[in-house]
Amino acid sequence: MADNKNLYYICGLLACGIALGAFAGMSGKSSAPSAPAAAETPAAESEQTPEAAPAETDTGITVAKVAESGTGITVTKADDWSAQFPNQYETYMMNNDNSEVVEYTEEHPYIQRLYAGYGFAKSYGSARGHTYVITDLTSTGRPHKLANCFTCKTSDFTAKALNDGDAAYAMAFEDFENQITDPFGCFHCHSNEPGTMYVTHTYLANALGSDLNKVDAATLSCGQCHSEYYFDPATKATSFGYTSMAGMNPDDILAYENAIVDGEGNMFADWVDEENGIRKLKVQHPEFETFLGEGSPHGSSTSMLQLTCADCHMGTATAEDGTKFTNHNWTSPLDNQALLDANCSQCHKDLKAEVEKIQGEYWTRVDADAEQLKSLNDKLTEAINAGTIADDKLEDCRMALRSAQWYWDFVFVENSNGVHNPKLTAHCLDQAETFMEQASGLMQ
Ligand code: HEC
Ligand code: HEC
Ligand code: HEC
Ligand code: HEC
Numbered sequence: 001m002a003d004n005k006n007l008y009y010i011c012g013l014l015a016c017g018i019a020l021g022a023f024a025g026m027s028g029k030s031s032a033p034s035a036p037a038a039a040e041t042p043a044a045e046s047e048q049t050p051e052a053a054p055a056e057t058d059t060g061i062t063v064a065k066v067a068e069s070g071t072g073i074t075v076t077k078a079d080d081w082s083a084q085f086p087n088q089y090e091t092y093m094m095n096n097d098n099s100e101v102v103e104y105t106e107e108h109p110y111i112q113r114l115y116a117g118y119g120f121a122k123s124y125g126s127a128r129g130h131t132y133v134i135t136d137l138t139s140t141g142r143p144h145k146l147a148n149c150f151t152c153k154t155s156d157f158t159a160k161a162l163n164d165g166d167a168a169y170a171m172a173f174e175d176f177e178n179q180i181t182d183p184f185g186c187f188h189c190h191s192n193e194p195g196t197m198y199v200t201h202t203y204l205a206n207a208l209g210s211d212l213n214k215v216d217a218a219t220l221s222c223g224q225c226h227s228e229y230y231f232d233p234a235t236k237a238t239s240f241g242y243t244s245m246a247g248m249n250p251d252d253i254l255a256y257e258n259a260i261v262d263g264e265g266n267m268f269a270d271w272v273d274e275e276n277g278i279r280k281l282k283v284q285h286p287e288f289e290t291f292l293g294e295g296s297p298h299g300s301s302t303s304m305l306q307l308t309c310a311d312c313h314m315g316t317a318t319a320e321d322g323t324k325f326t327n328h329n330w331t332s333p334l335d336n337q338a339l340l341d342a343n344c345s346q347c348h349k350d351l352k353a354e355v356e357k358i359q360g361e362y363w364t365r366v367d368a369d370a371e372q373l374k375s376l377n378d379k380l381t382e383a384i385n386a387g388t389i390a391d392d393k394l395e396d397c398r399m400a401l402r403s404a405q406w407y408w409d410f411v412f413v414e415n416s417n418g419v420h421n422p423k424l425t426a427h428c429l430d431q432a433e434t435f436m437e438q439a440s441g442l443m444q
Contacts, residue, residue, distance in 0.1 A: 064217035067191050067200040069162045075155045076192045077182040085194050087325040091317065092186075094329040095129035101136075102126040108412075110370040113377060114405060118271040118282060127285075127415060130184045130330060138177070147171035151201070151238045152225035154180050155187035158200050166237040189221040197221060203229070207240035214245060214301075215292065218310035223288035226309075226415070228253060230281075233260065233268060248289050250410045250428055254403065257281060275381040278398045283409040290414050295423030305347075315339035355419050362411075362418030362425065369408050369432050376401060376439050383443055397442040404435035 067073070082089040104124040105112055115121035125136060133153040137144070148169040150157035156179055161168040191198040197217035199205050201224035205212050212220070232239045241256040242248045260268035269279035291299040291309065298307040310326065315336055317327040333339055334352050344351055380397060383389040389397065407428040411418070418425040 062217040063213050064197045064199045064220045066205045067198050073159045073162050075159045075182050075187045078185045081194055087319050088328045092328040095131040098129035101128055110374045113374045117274045133184050144173040146236055147176035148231055148236050155182045155185035156180050166235045170236040203238050207242055211245040216308045218308035222309040226285050226287035228284055228286035228289055249293055254406050278401050281406050283413050286414055291420045293421050293424045296421040358419050359417045365429055393442045397439050400435045400439035404432045407432040
């Protein structure tokens with residue numbers, strides 16, 4: 001990253017116009033780092049015209065339509081759009097090429113201890129192409145009880161939730177399984193109007209409230225699933241631990257989940273560690289919160305060039321007849337040479353090397369922290385069994401290790417391995433280390 005200063009210099013002083021030019025037709029927007037106030041100007045909410053989509057606000061953001069619920073919605077399947085939208089459909093089917101799966105319990109054996117007592121300790125396959133979602137869900141070694149597991153897997157479930165509300169989430173897994181006709185599907189992002197951007201997963205709209213229109217529709221479309229959620233203990237509905245963009249960060253989401261307390265005074269937990277009684281939380285793929293978080297080079301409101309998830313993971317492709325369209329094969333930007341050449345190379349001479357460097361440092365720290373967390377979990381178990389930890393310290397120690405694991409997991413399960421937001425990643429690991437020190441002190 002020796003080029004950092006150059007990048008800032010070129011981008012900040014000279015090339016904002018060039019950057020905008022390069023992103024013509026994409027949603028890239030530039031704003032001088034010295035003028036965050038301008039970048040923070042919210043999308044003019046009063047000026048949106050939801051009827052005429054895709055609408056653009058005066059800040060250049062494409063506003064998403066929000067799907068209506070309770071209206072007898074049915075799904076037009078991806079296959080049924082193939083004749084009308086051959087380019088989008090063909091590239092969508094190319095997701096089948098992304099078929100490799102890594103088994104995390106083997107690659108990172110420490111999770112067998114950190115997640116012990118929870119399904120992910122037994123089986124945790126890495127993500128692959130969108131078209132595999134249903135196969136991967138039904139073939140995991142993890143137990144599934146409720147249909148809420150289908151939230152991010154099939155548009156049939158998205159329609160079910162729109163039609164039936166929270167009751168859909170509490171259905172038995174098996175009762176819904178045989179209703180699936182459209183694994184993944186266009187519906188998630190376009191409803192039944194391909195090309196128009198929709199939020200069909202209404203919990204996202206609920207979580208962002210009036211901030212929804214501050215986020216570009218293309219980023220929202222991914223945030224419907226690539227985000228941190230929990231199942232509401234009462235309704236089993238998929239829910240987010242924030243109610244505005246201000247609360248969309250690991251510190252506030254932890255506080256939010258800590259404040260959910262049951263009738264017996266226990267804090268919300270995804271599961272309880274059977275050996276040492278820590279009430280643990282499992283973070284899910286928080287790409288949305290990480291990418292939009294403070295410090296994100298291309299995602300925060302103060303970035304000098306704001307991009308959407310689609311700008312880096314979809315990009316523009318050209319068909320044989322010269323038609324330009326949005327590539328619907330969701331890949332790593334490093335696997336999309338056309339995108340790198342056309343849109344990124346003017347500022348990133350060797351993005352692959354930058355990414356490798358960040359990810360290398362990430363794994364060194366993530367692995368070391370995980371090993372330490374693992375041994376602190378075991379140490380607490382031993383202290384409990386030997387009766388060497390006083391009751392008043394025990395609860396504090398459990399709390400410290402719950403927090404440490406939360407922060408560590410927020411980074412471990414984020415699919416970019418540190419790249420979406422190196423600053424937020426460092427903050428999380430700093431927090432994890434501070435809480436581990438605290439726990440260690442309590443066990444002296
Ligand atoms: C995960 C979200 C997502 C899914 C699923 C999805 N799209 Fe899109 N689609 C997008 C985004 C993002 C754009 C670009 C919108 C923009 O630039 O404002 C887009 C654009 C389009 C456009 C506008 C023309 C173009 O190419 O830019 C069409 C038509 C389209 N999609 C069809 C489809 C079809 C057909 C399917 C299913 C086979 C599908 N989409 C599935 C996100 C999605
Ligand atoms: C309906 C839920 C849903 C939506 C919407 C969605 N994704 Fe995904 N995505 C998933 C799931 C689930 C997987 C993992 C699939 C598997 O492994 O079977 C995945 C996998 C991926 C992968 C492959 C990851 C890998 O390691 O190979 C990429 C890249 C990706 N998504 C990007 C995006 C982008 C960008 C958007 C928005 C334009 C988006 N996704 C929208 C659910 C979704
Ligand atoms: C500035 C470009 C950029 C933006 C914007 C961006 N990402 Fe990424 N993303 C990356 C890079 C780079 C990687 C690491 C790819 C690799 O390791 O090959 C990555 C990795 C991922 C992965 C894992 C894919 C894989 O093949 O391993 C997923 C899933 C993902 N991003 C989703 C998202 C979502 C969802 C958003 C928006 C909330 C988003 N990204 C925004 C650049 C971006
Ligand atoms: C106008 C210049 C500019 C353009 C164009 C640009 N970037 Fe960046 N990008 C930057 C700057 C500046 C940073 C912050 C570097 C830092 O913090 O060290 C950055 C950071 C990143 C990061 C975070 C990791 C890192 O290297 O710091 C990723 C990933 C990334 N960009 C991907 C992309 C992709 C993919 C594209 C093309 C779709 C792109 N960028 C286009 C200027 C640009």
